[in-house]
Amino acid sequence: MPFIETNGTQLHYHLAGQGPTLVFIHPPLITSAVFRYQMSELATSCRILTFDIRGHGQSAPSSAPLTFPLIVEDMRQLLDTLQIKQAYLCGYSTGGSIVLEALLSHPDRFVGGILISAMSEVSTPLLYAAIAIATGLCKSGCFLPLATLLSWSNADSPTTFANLYRSARQGHPENIKQYFAFSQQYNCTNRLIEIKQPMLLLYGNKDRMFHKYAKLLKFQLSRVTVKPIDNKRHQLPTKAGQQCNRLIQDWLHQQIDKKTLSPQG
Template structure:
C-alpha cells in the first residue's frame, strides 16, 4: 500500500481501477480493509480510493488530535496528491459524519455523497451509550484487545476475514483510535445539512433498528437525497456476507444517474444483473455475488 505525505502526516492508501473516483471512509478502529469488497467489485469501472485514517491500520500515530475537520482536510489533500479534482465520497457508520463534514467544508471537490449506516449526530441514549462504552474500552489498554476482537468479528464472514480485519486493526494507535471514538460522541452537522447542494444516497439495513431514526433525520434534512433500504440486513452493510453486492450495485447505478458520463458502464451492468434501483424507497433483496 503506497503512502501519501499530506497535511503534516502520512496516509497509507490504495487506488484500484479507472473511471469516476470514489473515496471511502472507515469507522473508528477498523481500517480501509473493511472496504475489500468495494475495491474488488467497484474497481471494475470506477476509481476506488481507500485509506487508513491517522493512527489507524498502517497510517502512523498523529500527534495532532483526530477530529472530523482534520480528517476532512486530509481527504482533500489526498485528492490533491492523487491529482483528482472531483470525486464521490462514501462514509460507513461514523465515517459518514466525516463524509458530510468534507462535503460541507469543500463542496466544490465532491460530486456526491454515499452514506452507509450513517448518522449526523449521536442524539439517542442507546447510541451514546455504545459510543461511551467503546470510547472507554479504546482508552484502556487492558480492554482494547477485546474491543478490536469484537469489532473485527462483527464485520467478518469467516475466521480468515476476521483475522485480516484484526491484523489491520492491530496496527492502529490506541490514542488516535480513542480520539476518533470520543470525538463522535459530541459531533453534529445536522443543522448545516441544508447547505449541501450535492446529491446524497442513503443506504441502511431494514433490521438496523437503532439507526432508523437517523435515516429519517437525514432524509428530512438533506436537500437532494435518496434512501434505499436493504432488506433483512443490519448495520454492517459493506462487509463480507452482510450486503456488499446489494450495496455495490446500488452505488454503481446511483453514480450513473448522478453523473451521465458514467451511464454507459451502468447500462452494461443493468443488462447483466437484475438490480436495485435508487429512489424507490422500498426494500430490496441482496443480489447474488459477482
C-alpha cells in the same frame, strides 16, 4: 497498499480503477480493510480510493488530536497529492459523518456522497452509551478485546475477521479514542439543508438503532436517494457487499449521466 506523505502525516492508501473517483471512509478502529468487497468489485466501473485514517491500521499515529475537520483536510490534501480534482465520497457508520463534514466544508471538491448506516448526530441513549463504552476501552488491556469484538461484528467469514483484526490491532489506541470521542459530540443536523450535492443513503431495515438517523437524513437532505436493504443490520459493506455495490454502481452511473446531459456537463 502504498504510503503517501500528506498534510504532515503518512497515510496508507490504495487506488485502483478508472473513471470518477470514489473515496471510502471507515469508522473508528475498523480500517479501510472493511471495504475489501467494494475495492474488488467497484474498481471495474470507477476509480476507488481507500485509506487508513491517521492513527489507524498502517497509517502513522497523529500527534494532533483526531477531529473530523483534520480528517477532511487529510483527504483534501491526499487528493491534491494524487492530482485528483474532484471526488465522490462514501462513508460507513461514523465515516458517514465525515462525508457530511467534507461536503459542507468543500462543496466544489466533493461532488456527491454515499452514506452507509450513517448519522449526522448522536442523540439516542443507546448509541451514545455504545460510543462511550468503546471510547473507554481504548486503553491498555482493553484495546485488543475491543478490536476483536468490532472485527467479529463486521466479519462475514473467518477470512474477513482475520483481515479486519490484523489491520485493527495495528492502530494507535489514543487516536482511535479521539475519533470515537469526537463522533459522540459531532452534530451537523441543522446544517444538512446546506448540502446541495446528490446523496445516496443505504441502511439495513433491521438496524433499529440507526432508524432514527436514517429518517433525519432522509428528510433533511435535499437531493437524497434512499435505499433500504432488506433483512440486514448495520454492517452493510461486508454483510451486504453485493447489494451495496450494485446500488452504489447504479447511483454513480446516474450521476455521471446527469452531468453528461446537463448544459454544464
